Amino acid sequence: xxxxxxxxxxxxxxxxxxxxxxxxxxxxxxxxxxxxxxxxxxxxxxxxxxxxxxxxxxxxxxxxxxxxxxxxxxxxxxxxxxxxxxxxxxxxxxxxxxxxxxxxxxxxxxxxxxxxxxxxxxxxxxxxxxxxxxxxxxxxxxxxxxxxxxxxxxxxxxxxxxxxxxxxxxxxxxxxxxxxxxxxxxxxxxxxxxxxxxxxxxxxxxxxxxxxxxxxxxxxxxxxxxxxxxxxxxxxxxxxxxxxxxxx
Amino acid sequence: xxxxxxxxxxxxxxxxxxxxxxxxxxxxxxxxxxxxxxxxxxxxxxxxxxxxxxxxxxxxxxxxxxxxxxxxxxxxxxxxxxxxxxxxxxxxxxxxxxxxxxxxxxxxxxxxxxxxxxxxxxxxxxxxxxxxxxxxxxxxxxxxxxxxxxxxxxxxxxxxxxxxxxxxxxxxxxxxxxxxxxxxxxxxxxxxxxxxxxxxxxxxxxxxxxxxxxxxxxxxxxxxxxxxxxxxxxxxxxxxxxxxxxxxxxxxxxxxxxxxxxxxxxxxxxxxxxxxxxxxxxxxxxxxxxxxxxxxxxxxxxxxxxxxxxxxxxxxxxxxxxxxxxxxxxxxxxxxxxxxxxxxxxxxxxxxxxxxxxxxxxxxxxxxxxxxxxxxxxxxxxxxxxxxxxxxxxxxxxxxxxxxxxxxxxxxxxxxxxxxxxxxxxxxxxxxxxxxxxxxxxxxxxxxxxxxxxxxxxxxxxxxxxxxxxxxxxxxxxxxxxxxxxxxxxxxxxxxxxxxxxxxxxxxxxxxxxxxxxxxxxxxxxxxxxxxxxxxxxxxxxxxxxxxxxxxxxxxxxxxxxxxxxxxxxxxxxxxxxxxxxxxxxxxxxxxxxxxxxxxxxxxxxxxxxxxxxxxxxxxxxxxxxxxxxxxxxxxxxxxxxxxxxxxxxxxxxxxxxxxxxxxxxxxxxxxxxxxxxxxxxxx
Numbered sequence: 043x044x045x046x047x048x049x050x051x052x053x054x055x056x057x058x059x060x061x062x063x064x065x066x067x068x069x070x071x072x073x074x075x076x077x078x079x080x081x082x083x084x085x086x087x088x089x090x091x092x093x094x095x096x097x098x099x100x101x102x103x104x105x106x107x108x109x110x111x112x113x114x115x116x117x118x119x120x121x122x123x124x125x126x127x128x129x130x131x132x133x134x135x136x137x138x139x140x141x142x143x144x145x146x147x148x149x150x151x152x153x154x155x156x157x158x159x160x161x162x163x164x165x166x167x168x169x170x171x172x173x174x175x176x177x178x179x180x181x182x183x184x185x186x187x188x189x190x191x192x193x194x195x196x197x198x199x200x201x202x203x204x205x206x207x208x209x210x211x212x213x214x215x216x217x218x219x220x221x222x223x224x225x226x227x228x229x230x231x232x233x234x235x236x237x238x239x240x241x242x243x244x245x246x247x248x249x250x251x252x253x254x255x256x257x258x259x260x261x262x263x264x265x266x267x268x269x270x271x272x273x274x275x276x277x278x279x280x281x282x283x284x285x286x287x288x289x290x
Numbered sequence: 291x292x293x294x295x296x297x298x299x300x301x302x303x304x305x306x307x308x309x310x311x312x313x314x315x316x317x318x319x320x321x322x323x324x325x326x327x328x329x330x331x332x333x334x335x336x337x338x339x340x341x342x343x344x345x346x347x348x349x350x351x352x353x354x355x356x357x358x359x360x361x362x363x364x365x366x367x368x369x370x371x372x373x374x375x376x377x378x379x380x381x382x383x384x385x386x387x388x389x390x391x392x393x394x395x396x397x398x399x400x401x402x403x404x405x406x407x408x409x410x411x412x413x414x415x416x417x418x419x420x421x422x423x424x425x426x427x428x429x430x431x432x433x434x435x436x437x438x439x440x441x442x443x444x445x446x447x448x449x450x451x452x453x454x455x456x457x458x459x460x461x462x463x464x465x466x467x468x469x470x471x472x473x474x475x476x477x478x479x480x481x482x483x484x485x486x487x488x489x490x491x492x493x494x495x496x497x498x499x500x501x502x503x504x505x506x507x508x509x510x511x512x513x514x515x516x517x518x519x520x521x522x523x524x525x526x527x528x529x530x531x532x533x534x535x536x537x538x539x540x541x542x543x544x545x546x547x548x549x550x551x552x553x554x555x556x557x558x559x560x561x562x563x564x565x566x567x568x569x570x571x572x573x574x575x576x577x578x579x580x581x582x583x584x585x586x587x588x589x590x591x592x593x594x595x596x597x598x599x600x601x602x603x604x605x606x607x608x609x610x611x612x613x614x615x616x617x618x619x620x621x622x623x624x625x626x627x628x629x630x631x632x633x634x635x636x637x638x639x640x641x642x643x644x645x646x647x648x649x650x651x652x653x654x655x656x657x658x659x660x661x662x663x664x665x666x667x668x669x670x671x672x673x674x675x676x677x678x679x680x681x682x683x684x685x686x687x688x689x690x691x692x693x694x695x696x697x698x699x700x701x702x703x704x705x706x707x708x709x710x711x712x713x714x715x716x717x718x719x720x721x722x723x724x725x726x727x728x729x730x731x732x733x734x735x736x737x738x739x740x741x742x743x744x745x746x747x748x749x750x751x752x753x754x755x756x757x758x759x760x761x762x763x764x765x766x767x768x769x770x771x772x773x774x775x776x777x778x779x780x781x782x783x784x785x786x787x788x789x790x791x792x793x794x795x796x797x798x799x800x801x802x803x804x805x806x807x808x809x810x811x812x813x814x815x816x817x818x819x820x821x822x823x824x825x826x827x828x829x830x831x832x833x834x835x836x837x838x839x840x841x842x843x844x845x846x847x848x849x850x851x852x853x854x855x856x857x858x859x860x861x862x863x864x865x866x867x868x869x870x871x872x873x874x875x876x877x878x879x880x881x882x883x884x885x886x887x888x889x890x891x892x893x894x895x896x897x898x899x900x901x902x903x904x905x906x907x908x909x910x911x912x913x914x915x916x917x918x919x920x921x922x923x924x925x926x927x928x929x930x931x932x933x934x935x936x937x938x939x940x941x942x943x944x945x946x947x948x949x950x951x952x953x954x955x956x957x958x959x960x961x962x963x964x965x966x967x968x969x970x971x972x973x974x
Contacts, residue, residue, distance in 0.1 A: 054692075056685060056690060057692045057694065058692075228669050230666050230669055230768060231771040231773070232552075232555075232768065232770030232771070233667055235773075235774075236555065
């Protein structure tokens with residue numbers, strides 16, 4: 043069972059977002075990036091599957107700033123292989139990302155691709171369905187509790203109102219993981235540092251993405267601040283406001 | 291004088307028991323040698339002299355339990371003297387006509403001491419037996435969740451105590467009876483043997499035959515028993531009388547606040563006994579199982595499953611289980627799950643109280659840190675801790691805040707704080723995470739800035755590049771994270787021009803002072819309590835008012851016990867006109883707030899009956915003070931909260947040292963500094 047987990051970095055939201063001079067995208071030069079939290083769940087679920095029913099986990103990421111740290115961290119957590127896709131834009135939209143990843147998955151070979159169900163960078167739709175479409179594989183999103191059996195995979199999918207369904211899908215497939223069955227494990231810095239000296243990250247040249255249908259950004263700007271709320275302290279205040287507005 | 295048959299029997303017994311005992315001792319030696327390397331043989335003469343003086347004065351044992359320690363001193367001095375007594379007894383048994391009784395000269399004095407010490411040992415031993423088996427003090431009990439070796443759980447320690455106690459009673463009692471019979475046979479007392487003379491009167495009614503038989507029996511009780519007991523020593527906790535001095539000679543000489551470097555980077559810490567440093571294996575033999583360590587342990591007192599005492603005891607029982615095998619290098623006892631439970635490992639606050647109080651120089655806390663190193667490396671830790679570590683790794687602070695917001699607390703000050711990264715300063719203030727980010731601490735941080743500013747001190751902060759100093763990351767065992775944080779700080783500090791580092795945070799103070807030098811970064815580091823005292827004494831801080839109030843002071847572990855800063859904060863308080871009323875547990879014996887060792891990031895254990903900080907506040911209640919003084923940002927958070935839990939809101943106020951200085955300087959708190967709101971927010 044070969045599981046491939048694409049890892050994507052998104053802006054770290056503890057920092058204020060800054061927009062590039064072009065006014066059309068974020069200023070990736072100054073932004074601090076971190077691993078998409080949902081991708082961390084996808085990786086954890088992959089490792090859990092490996093630990094419970096065997097398999098090989100490959101972490102894949104598009105080359106970019108800090109990508110080595112992300113991949114070494116995945117290795118420190120227990121991934122068997124880490125692959126860096128070179129020659130592609132790590133900040134590209136999801137259509138392009140999906141095309142690049144589909145090419146990589148084709149070369150690496152996989153029975154199962156686990157992606158995070160969503161990401162802060164999902165401007166043009168979620169990655170999972172796009173990737174499934176480009177691979178021409180079945181794809182299901184917002185899933186949890188994955189269990190491979192033979193050439194099939196059973197999993198849960200949650201619907202509105204807390205309704206839960208159990209699915210079965212033929213492999214290979216792409217799954218958009220909602221949450222791993224356990225809190226994503228901590229990668230000890232001691233271990234990451236050790237892995238850096240013992241393990242290797244493989245490189246894979248990105249296949250040409252080709253002509254990807256994409257929406258272009260016209261303008262990007264921070265939300266305009268409204269007048270704000272006024273805190274009322276007593277019933278008298280409320281009456282006062284109502285009077286001012288001419289309601290009473 | 292023994293009969294020839296008795297003499298031969300005795301010599302045979304000595305040979306047999308001596309051989310078995312020697313084998314036992316060699317097993318100890320070989321088991322200890324399975325441990326990791328540690329340098330403990332430097333300055334050997336100095337080590338021996340210091341240990342002998344300390345032991346001679348019984349200093350290590352008088353650190354706690356003074357009454358019990360007096361009775362221990364009876365036995366200790368008595369037993370030490372009994373080395374001579376035993377020699378004299380062997381001579382009496384083998385040399386025809388030899389006796390010390392009535393011999394005159396020095397031997398008279400020898401008899402007097404032997405007489406008095408026999409009584410003291412017996413008194414001491416009866417006291418200890420009564421204490422353990424009749425008094426049964428609570429301090430011997432373990433909390434319900436504590437992992438105990440099956441034999442310990444079945445009362446192994448009690449059994450061992452009883453055997454040792456009865457042996458001593460017979461050994462010394464036999465010898466004392468022998469002396470009395472000797473006098474009874476002579477038909478008169480001896481002024482150099484006053485107590486034996488009294489005893490002799492009681493025995494004077496016996497027939498001469500009975501007396502003769504009694505003399506032989508008592509000789510065997512005294513001398514035969516000790517020889518027979520020799521093979522038991524290496525199994526028993528009583529071996530402490532031999533290993534404890536060795537342990538004290540070989541004790542650590544590095545700073546209390548410096549953890550050992552990782553021995554094996556490929557697999558850090560300890561998962562098995564032989565992955566501990568060899569002195570830490572020796573500790574289990576030195577342990578007399580007195581439980582003083584858990585008596586002072588905040589985790590034990592909180593009702594959690596951690597007992598440093600159980601750890602050492604379990605280590606010993608685990609080794610005893612297959613002594614031959616372990617000594618021969620076959621297998622080695624596991625640690626987590628075998629001698630301590632995993633949850634107990636995470637209950638330790640690394641307050642150092644257990645190490646400080648141990649009368650034989652053991653370091654259970656350091657074992658725990660080694661086990662944490664292994665657990666952390668295997669990513670086995672509470673989720674909340676993992677989250678804090680992830681924050682430290684990603685943001686450089688445990689709060690998960692943007693590190694760019696680190697200097698935000700300065701915004702509300704009416705004066706600018708220099709950026710030490712942009713211009714030279716005399717004093718670089720390493721602010722630390724809690725003082726920078728915690729809403730309950732920022733007010734205090736601003737007051738410190740205000741006082742320094744008013745005193746005209748040339749100071750600045752690393753507004754952008756300061757990271758957590760890493761003291762607590764290291765104490766939860768995340769050595770790699772500590773390295774990474776320290777490296778970042780050292781790099782940033784190298785770019786700044788300053789003469790001295792000041793900090794309000796004892797944890798930061800500790801690691802900068804004691805652990806950064808091992809990374810080639812040595813700074814002059816001063817805690818603000820010391821710095822304030824210096825400024826007051828030099829007149830740079832002008833105190834205009836005497837506050838005329840009474841307050842108690844809480845010694846932070848990492849300032850007091852770890853680094854010996856006890857007087858400066860008290861002096862500052864006194865100079866401000868604050869009358870310091872001490873809590874019963876003060877200075878070296880201060881009681882931890884419960885936040886150290888990364889505990890501040892973790893949830894209370896479900897067994898918790900009383901948080902250490904609440905325990906501490908209740909200690910201060912009843913002193914007749916309404917101010918509880920702290921000198922550590924974490925303490926402000928911990929205690930402000932527990933004042934409420936302890937039901938002391940409005941009666942006890944948590945005051946930072948800086949509050950007194952500010953008030954005595956007659957400065958109004960700067961803008962944005964309303965009186966400290968009591969802490970209610972969960973800590974990060």
